[in-house]
Amino acid sequence: MMAKRTIKDHLEIEDLLREEYFELLPVVRRIAMQLETEIRSLTLSILHNLRPYEQLVVKSRVKECESALNRLLGPKEGRTFDPDKPGGYSLLQLPDLAGVRVLVFPNSRLVQVDDALRNRFVDWTPKPIRYGSGSAQVRKYFGYCDEVSQDIRSEYQVVPMLLGLFWEVEHDAMYKFRPAANSKNMRSQRTVVEDSLISFEKGMESFVRDNIGK
């Protein structure tokens, strides 16, 4: 039997976490596949009834190794694991090693998609994300795919499509780049973009309602 390793220094913490990541990876991949398949199946009837200008895209992702380590570190100054932290670190503390994002356009379809998923994921914990300058929220839920693992949490989000596509760029530019994330100017610019996207979505909905009908 292999002797239990002890955490002596920072590099060893990171290496042990990377080791943990690759041990968990096959299961995390299965969770992502399970979640994506279920969500595709539950939203299939909506997909078949979309109008030509409407869209519904289901994307799954497995958190990358370094991204998982960074998330575990959190917003701590110096971005450094503390070798003296009681209890140590584990990637199982993360809520989103596997995730699915459902991108929907226009917003009138969001509630429909959300409702279609809620019965299946009734025990998942909601944690909405606010965006823009108003009260707009993205629906986000955390929970376990018990069929695959009762240890690894995952998440799914139902996101306005334009916002989701913007986040794909913004996430790397701001969320993962601290000076930009801390910059009041950049935060304000992000809000301006999000408000514009909300405005475009609302405009499209009004246009369809006034010119085409429900």
Next chain:
Amino acid sequence: MKKSDILRRADYCYNFDRDLWVNPKAKKAFSVEFVDDKPEGEIVRHIEEFTNGNGWTFYFNIKPSEGVKRTLEQVLG
């Protein structure tokens, strides 16, 4: 002058992995949060303040633990 310009002029480089402004020669490191929260004058004062240069000096809003200091010293060289 912007705080980032003050730091760059004093030979501080931005460390993307740790989100720190670092000057290995002076053995000083400023966290991004510290730089954001403190006025320019205070940053200049800390840049100029004398340290014995034996170990690293970390300017953080929340004092880092001994373990984190030890680790950073190891990583920053």
